[in-house]
Amino acid sequence: MPIKKNAKKALRQAQKRAMANKIVRDAYKEAMKQANKAIAEGKDTVEAIRLAQKKLGKAAKKGVIKSNAAARKLSRLMKKVNTAKPTTEAKPKAKAKKKSA
Numbered sequence: 858m859p860i861k862k863n864a865k866k867a868l869r870q871a872q873k874r875a876m877a878n879k880i881v882r883d884a885y886k887e888a889m890k891q892a893n894k895a896i897a898e899g900k901d902t903v904e905a906i907r908l909a910q911k912k913l914g915k916a917a918k919k920g921v922i923k924s925n926a927a928a929r930k931l932s933r934l935m936k937k938v939n940t941a942k943p944t945t946e947a948k949p950k951a952k953a954k955k956k957s958a
Contacts, residue, residue: 881919888909
C-alpha cells in the first residue's frame with residue numbers, strides 16, 4: 858500500500874479508471890459475442906453488427922482499445938458476415954426525372 862498522500866490518490870484514480878475501462882471492455886466483448894453468435898446461427902445480423910460497431914467505436918474513442926484494433930476487429934467481423942451468407946443487395950431505384958415544360 859502506498860504511504861504518501863499523492864501515491865494514495867494515484868492508486869484511487871487508477872482503480873476508478875480500471876473499473877470504468879472494464880465496463881466498456883466487457884460491453885464491446887459481449888456485443889462481439891452476440892454478433893458472432895448471430896452469424897453462426899444464421900439469424901438477422903444487422904442489429905447485432907450495428908451494436909458491435911457502436912461499442913467498438915466507443916471503446917476506441919475512450920482509449921480502452923486502440924483505434925486500429927477496433928477497426929481490425931470490425932473488419933474481421935464483417936468478413937465473417939460476408940462469407941457466411943452472400944447478401945442479395947437491392948439495386949437502388951432510379952429517380953424519376955422531372956419533365957421540363
